[in-house]
Amino acid sequence: MDVPQTKTELLNELGRWRKRAARGTGRARVSLRELSAAAGIPRSTLSDYLSGATLMPPDMLDAVVLALGATPAQARQWADAWEQACEAQHEPPPQNSRGHSGSQSGSQSRSLVPGTGSGPRPGQGPGSGSGPQQLPTDTAAFTGRTSELAELNRLLDRPLDCLLDPAPGSSPDQSPEAVAVAVIAGTAGVGKTTLAIHWAHTVRHRFADGQLYLNLRGYDPGEPMSPEVALEQVLRALGAQSVPADLDGRAALYRTLLSDQRVLVVLDNARSAEQVRPLLPGTAGCLTVVTSRDSLAGLVARDGARRVALERLTDAEALGLLERLLGRHRVLSEPRASADLIRLCAALPLALCVAAERVGRRRAGTFAGTVAELADEAGRLDTLGAGGDPLTDVRAVFSWSVRVLPNAAARLFRLLGVCPGPDIDVFAAANLAGVSAATARRLLDTLADANLLDVGPADRYRMHDLLRDYARELAFAADDATDRTAALTALADWRLHTASAAMDHVAPERRELPGRIPVPAVVGPRFSGVHDASAWLEASRAGLVDAVRHAAQSVQSIQSPDSAHGAPGRLSEHAWHLAVTMWRFFYTRRYLDDWFDTAANAMMAARRLGNRFAEAELLHILGVAHDSAARYEDSLECFEQALLIRREIGDRPGEALTLNGVGGANYRLRRLQCAAQHMRMATDLARELDLKHLELVALGNLALLQSDMGQYEEGIKLFGEILEFRATAGEKIEQAVVLNNLGRLHHRLGHSAEALSCLGRARALAEELNNRHTLASVLDALAAVHARAGYRATAEAQVKQALELARATDNRNEQTAALTTLGMIHFSGGQLTAALFCCRQALTICREYRQPGNEPAVHNSLGEILLALGEPDAALDHHRQALIVAIEANPYEQARAEQGTGAALRALNRDAEAWPHLDTAADLFERLGVPEAGPARAQLAAHG
Numbered sequence: 001m002d003v004p005q006t007k008t009e010l011l012n013e014l015g016r017w018r019k020r021a022a023r024g025t026g027r028a029r030v031s032l033r034e035l036s037a038a039a040g041i042p043r044s045t046l047s048d049y050l051s052g053a054t055l056m057p058p059d060m061l062d063a064v065v066l067a068l069g070a071t072p073a074q075a076r077q078w079a080d081a082w083e084q085a086c087e088a089q090h091e092p093p094p095q096n097s098r099g100h101s102g103s104q105s106g107s108q109s110r111s112l113v114p115g116t117g118s119g120p121r122p123g124q125g126p127g128s129g130s131g132p133q134q135l136p137t138d139t140a141a142f143t144g145r146t147s148e149l150a151e152l153n154r155l156l157d158r159p160l161d162c163l164l165d166p167a168p169g170s171s172p173d174q175s176p177e178a179v180a181v182a183v184i185a186g187t188a189g190v191g192k193t194t195l196a197i198h199w200a201h202t203v204r205h206r207f208a209d210g211q212l213y214l215n216l217r218g219y220d221p222g223e224p225m226s227p228e229v230a231l232e233q234v235l236r237a238l239g240a241q242s243v244p245a246d247l248d249g250r251a252a253l254y255r256t257l258l259s260d261q262r263v264l265v266v267l268d269n270a271r272s273a274e275q276v277r278p279l280l281p282g283t284a285g286c287l288t289v290v291t292s293r294d295s296l297a298g299l300v301a302r303d304g305a306r307r308v309a310l311e312r313l314t315d316a317e318a319l320g321l322l323e324r325l326l327g328r329h330r331v332l333s334e335p336r337a338s339a340d341l342i343r344l345c346a347a348l349p350l351a352l353c354v355a356a357e358r359v360g361r362r363r364a365g366t367f368a369g370t371v372a373e374l375a376d377e378a379g380r381l382d383t384l385g386a387g388g389d390p391l392t393d394v395r396a397v398f399s400w401s402v403r404v405l406p407n408a409a410a411r412l413f414r415l416l417g418v419c420p421g422p423d424i425d426v427f428a429a430a431n432l433a434g435v436s437a438a439t440a441r442r443l444l445d446t447l448a449d450a451n452l453l454d455v456g457p458a459d460r461y462r463m464h465d466l467l468r469d470y471a472r473e474l475a476f477a478a479d480d481a482t483d484r485t486a487a488l489t490a491l492a493d494w495r496l497h498t499a500s501a502a503m504d505h506v507a508p509e510r511r512e513l514p515g516r517i518p519v520p521a522v523v524g525p526r527f528s529g530v531h532d533a534s535a536w537l538e539a540s541r542a543g544l545v546d547a548v549r550h551a552a553q554s555v556q557s558i559q560s561p562d563s564a565h566g567a568p569g570r571l572s573e574h575a576w577h578l579a580v581t582m583w584r585f586f587y588t589r590r591y592l593d594d595w596f597d598t599a600a601n602a603m604m605a606a607r608r609l610g611n612r613f614a615e616a617e618l619l620h621i622l623g624v625a626h627d628s629a630a631r632y633e634d635s636l637e638c639f640e641q642a643l644l645i646r647r648e649i650g651d652r653p654g655e656a657l658t659l660n661g662v663g664g665a666n667y668r669l670r671r672l673q674c675a676a677q678h679m680r681m682a683t684d685l686a687r688e689l690d691l692k693h694l695e696l697v698a699l700g701n702l703a704l705l706q707s708d709m710g711q712y713e714e715g716i717k718l719f720g721e722i723l724e725f726r727a728t729a730g731e732k733i734e735q736a737v738v739l740n741n742l743g744r745l746h747h748r749l750g751h752s753a754e755a756l757s758c759l760g761r762a763r764a765l766a767e768e769l770n771n772r773h774t775l776a777s778v779l780d781a782l783a784a785v786h787a788r789a790g791y792r793a794t795a796e797a798q799v800k801q802a803l804e805l806a807r808a809t810d811n812r813n814e815q816t817a818a819l820t821t822l823g824m825i826h827f828s829g830g831q832l833t834a835a836l837f838c839c840r841q842a843l844t845i846c847r848e849y850r851q852p853g854n855e856p857a858v859h860n861s862l863g864e865i866l867l868a869l870g871e872p873d874a875a876l877d878h879h880r881q882a883l884i885v886a887i888e889a890n891p892y893e894q895a896r897a898e899q900g901t902g903a904a905l906r907a908l909n910r911d912a913e914a915w916p917h918l919d920t921a922a923d924l925f926e927r928l929g930v931p932e933a934g935p936a937r938a939q940l941a942a943h944g
Contacts, residue, residue, distance in 0.1 A: 007085045010078075011052055017068045030068065038067035040149045040202055057205060058082065131210025131263065132237040138201045139194055141324040141353070144317030151308050152182060152199050180284060183299055184291045186310030187451040187467070188219070188397045189350030192291040193268050195310060200266050200289060207264040207287070212237060214279070218271030219293055219400035227251075227278040234265075234279070247278060255282035262286065271404070273298035293401050295449045312347040312464065315339070321349060325356040337367035344374035346464040351394050398470045401450055408435070409446040414479055415487050416453075416463060417471025420550035421543025423462035428543075430522040431494040432487050437522055458539045485571065488550075492574040494520035495547050498536070499581050505533035506769070507584040509693050509731045511657070513577065514613070518570070530732070534770060537585050544582060545594050551575035552601035575605035576614040583621045587628065588733065588771040590809025595625045616645035616654055623661050627668065628773070630812040630849040636665035653694070656685040660698045667705060670852045670889050676705055693729075696722050700738065707745055708853075710891040710928045716745050736765035736774045740781060747785050748892065750931035755785050776805035776814045780821050787825045795825050812849045816842045820858050827865050835865045856886040856893035863900040872907035879904060895924035899936060915940075 018029040036046050041060060049056040049064075056064075058079045065078045184192045197213075204211055212234050216225045231250035235243050238257045244250050258281040270276045270292040276299060280288055290296065290305070299305040313321065322331045322338055331338050341359075345351035359370045402410060412433045416424065419432060430440035444461050447453040453461045463471065475484060497520050503510060505527055527533040537544075552575040579602035586595035599622045606614035623638035639661040646655040663678030679702045686695035700722055707715040723738045743758035759782045766775035783799035786792075799822045806814035823838035839862045846854045859882035867875035879900035886894040902917035922940055925933035 007052065007082075010082060010085055011050060014050060014064065014068075017065070017070075021068045035064065035067055037146055037150055039063040040153055040199075042153075055086070056082070059201070059205070063202065131261075132212055133210055134213040134237065135200050135204065135211050135266065136197055136213060138198050141321065142194060142198045143320040143324050144313060145191070145195055145198075148184075148195060148308055148310060149199060149202075180286065181280060181288045181290065181299065181303060181305035183296050183305045183307045184289065184310055185295050185307055185451060186293070187312075187348075187464070188293055188401050189348045189394060189466075190310050190312055190451075191349035192293075192310055194349065196266055196268060196289050196291045200264055204264060207262045209261040209263045211264040211266065213266045213268065215268045216270045216275055218269045218275065219397075219404070220269065224271045224275060227275055230275075230279055251278040254279070258286055259283050260285065265289070267291070270294070270296065272296070273302070277303065293451045295451070297449065313342075313349060313352075315342060315347065318342040318345075318347045318349075318352060321352055322356060325353065326359060334367050337371050340371045341367055341374065344371065344465075346466045348394075348464070348466060350397060351466060354394060394466060395470060395473075398467060401452055402470075402474070405450065405452075406446065408433070408439075409443045409450075411479070412440075412443045413447055413452060413471050414475040415471075415484070417468050417473070418475045418484055418488065419491065420488075420546035421540075422546070423456060423460040423543065425458070425460050425540075427498070427522055427524040428491060428494060429461070431520050432491040434487065434490065434521065437524060440522075458535070460539060489571045490521060492547060492551060492571055493518040494522070495540075495544060496574055496577055496581065497523070498525070499540070499544060499578060502527055502533035502537050503581055503585065505530045506537065506588070507733060509729070509734060510581075510584055511653070513580060513617075517577070530769060534585075537582075538589075541585075541591070541594065544578060545598055548575050548578045548582075548598040549601045551578070552605040572605055572609060573611075576602040576611065576618060578602070580614075580617050580621065583624070584733075587624065588769060588773060590628070590773050590811055592625065592629055592810055595628075596622070599625060612645055612649050613651060613654075616642045616649070616651065616658075619645070620654070620658050620661060623658075623665065627661075627665060628811070630851055632665055632668040632850060636662065636669065639665055652685065653689055653691055656682050656689060656691060656694045656698075659685065660694070660701060663698070664701055667701065668851075668853060670885070672705060672709070672889055676702070679705065692725070696725055696734075700734075700741075704741065707741070707748075708890050712745050712749055712929065716742060719745070732765050732769055733771060733774075736762045736769070736771060736778070739765070740774060740778050743778075743785075744781050747781065747788070748928075748930055752785060752789060756782075759785065772805050772809050773811060773814075776802045776809070776811060776818065778802075779805070780814065780818045783818075783821050783825065787821070787828060792825055792829050796822070799825060812845055813851060813854065816845045816849075816851055816854045816858065819845070820854070820861050823865065824861055827861070827868070832865060832869050836862070836869065839865060852885060853890075856882040856890055856897065859885075860893055860896040860900055863897075863904065867900070867904055867907060872904045876901060876904035876908070891924055892928055892930065895921045895928065895932070895936075898924065899932075 015029070018035070022029045032047055032050075036042065039046070039060075041049075041063060046064075049060060061078055061082050062075050065075050070078065184196050186192050200211065200213075214225070214230055214233060216230060218224045228247050228250065231247070231254055232243050235250060235254055235257070238254075240253060240257065244253060260283060263281065263286045265279070265281060265286060265288040267276055267279055267288060267290045270290050272294065273296050276290055276296070280303060290299070295307065296305065300307050319331065319338060319342065322341070341355055342352065345355050355370055355374065359367055402413060405413065412429065415432050416429075424432070424444075426437050426441045426444065429444055430437045433440060433443065435443070444453065448455050448461060452467060453463050456462055497517055500517050525532070525536060527536065551571055551573075554571050554575075579598040582598060583595060586592070586598075599618050603615065603618045603622070606618055619638045619642035623635045623642065626632070626635035626638060639658055643655065643658045643662060646652075646658055659678050659682035663675045663682060666672075666678065667675035679698050682698035683695055683702065686692075686698060699718060703715045703718040703722070706718070719738050719742045723735060723742065726734045726738060739758045739762035743755045743762060746752075746755035746758060759778055762778045763775065763782065765771075766778055779798045779802035783795040783802065785795075786798065787795035799818050803815065803818040803822065805811075806818055819838045819842035823835045823842065826832070826835035826838060839858060842854075842858045843862065845851070846858050859878040863875040863878035863882065865875075866872075866878065879897045882893060883897035883901065886897055898917045899921035902914040902921065905911070905914035905917065918936070918940055922933065922936040925936050
């Protein structure tokens, strides 16, 4: 930078840097509040510094310019310029630590020179200089941790102001708010020591009598430092001439020497509260910062310590660290590789530093090679080996945490490394480890206290990927393969049993599978209804999907009929059992990716096992999934393959089910005669087998077919009969679907009250079950009813919610319907441009995903909008396209198309051609019995 010459010029230059740092944010400059948080300096103190009212120490200047984007080299330039400017004005700057970057925290009411006015320090006479200065060097690469620094400042800054600047007549130890101990706890490699040292440097100027630092070696390769040895070291540093032989004597002398002193004590890498407790000063003027992989719950509960939980870096912080280590331009030039590097290093600072060093020494100078090495799970920890340095080798650092665990906790840690799924709950862990639920909770809490597991929502435990890699290594090295398989089979038994119990509440009408579901050793949780069952399925979803994948892959390793736990092939059978059990949950929540993933993996397992029954079930499930994704040709193919297998193996109930699927797929493809044939076959076979549920499914599809053909009263009657049975059986999902269909038919016939009643009940059920698929359709139907009644605002809000749900669940069919409804609501309000935009979006989706059933409505809506916009030729084209698709397949849309064609022709002054179309439209509307019949016939009468 072009170095200013005077203190005023330097402060002005800082103002320009504040403006530059705010570019792209829409603000004129970085605010004092933002700069205070980033630099860790109280706002009032920072204001005095930047105004020139108070002289800024070099360390403070470092913190400010680094927060404003300076490089370490630029920070050194600033420091040199500041010192020269102060000397030129005969104002020597405060003598704080130089060369350390980071945030500072200070008290504006105190002298900025540490030690001014203080009494003699331990082991020194008056005026002899500072006390022990033991802090290790701060790292130049420190970045981020803004919230943690702010938390430390909140915990310690206010009490320190009270302690270091007591009110007249008071003493420091009279402050009941004093926080004397802070514990920075977190997993291995997360940067606890770096944060503690960095923060200690930022507040060291506030401890006039020095700083003590001690590595307690709680998780180092050797033995932890005993309190006796630790006290001897600090006593010598404090100038003690002789050291008592016993622990109590040493602790007493330590507290005596620190009485009335202002000393910062940093106790790094502590193993336990017992190791730390004798090293706590007895005076409120001192502060102790402890770092540990353990939560040190005893220190918090008994000694009033305040814990700062240190998590892995955020993506932004991790990116900032890479920029510090490798250079901003280099990192930003490879954004995808940088993001991959952060993900593969689990955003752990230690792993990122090792990986960055590896990137830096590559001649090619790109991230690609290191990213490729890290992507290999088997060799990832080798890549992060740091040349065998035990203090920075990631595997070695993890090992120090694991080696101190009790045997049972260490075994569970290893098993979690091979356990499928990102997280686990207490009951799953109990079955995995073969212990009671109470014991499992104690073991999980032991691992969490050691920061080897994170505790997430719903009391679920998880570990990051690098720890999982290490746990997996240990499992394969220490545990017998038979024991591992037995543990995983027990876990799979529990998952299948619990998922089945949950689905009994969520979808009680599901088909019963052959064979008995195994009862696990530890059963739980117990479900009281659909809410807690759905909540468990939601929380466990990722683990269940991974479990299917793992079970499917286990088929490849089967060498003989002998299997773990004496059940041949039991683990591999779980793949298709779980997939068949879970698909209805995926259906109601529209988790299409999970649905296809589990079905495909289970299919692979079923075919390798030669299980034709399972193969047919999974083909049927895939057929339903393709239907939900609006891939109707693929859906029909899956159903037809399943039907062949059903008939081959004599599965007549399955045949009835899949006949209905074939009919439904043909219905979607508008092959209505073929659809009706298969639906009737499904109905007849279900009646023959006395399978009432399957009969009702087939009858429901026939009712839909009748409705499309304009047989509305027949459809209402049939849906009413189906609803009565569903209600008696307590089948809420199916009730919601039937009520939605009934409401739509009543709306078509102009029965507004009946439509609102049915749709209101359907909405309540869909919301109760969190069935977003059905809820989107119901809201779309409600919007149409309210729009016809003139409540456009209500209608618009409902259809927008429907569209949001459809997009969130990737429901293309409902997206088309909702966009069309929204377009016509805009049309009725005279917002023609918005209406056109919505309906064109609907047509794009309709064509892209082959939705012939939706095409007539979309084309007719576009025709009506374009005619209103004065484009009769374009309107005529859309109505004619609608007519081609709707004839004999949808008489209502056929009537709309005829009416629109006539209106467009009249606008083109082709009245002779128009009247036959308008007459046909009126006849069709009258035959259907819909409200549009009256206006259509009146229009004809008005023109003779």
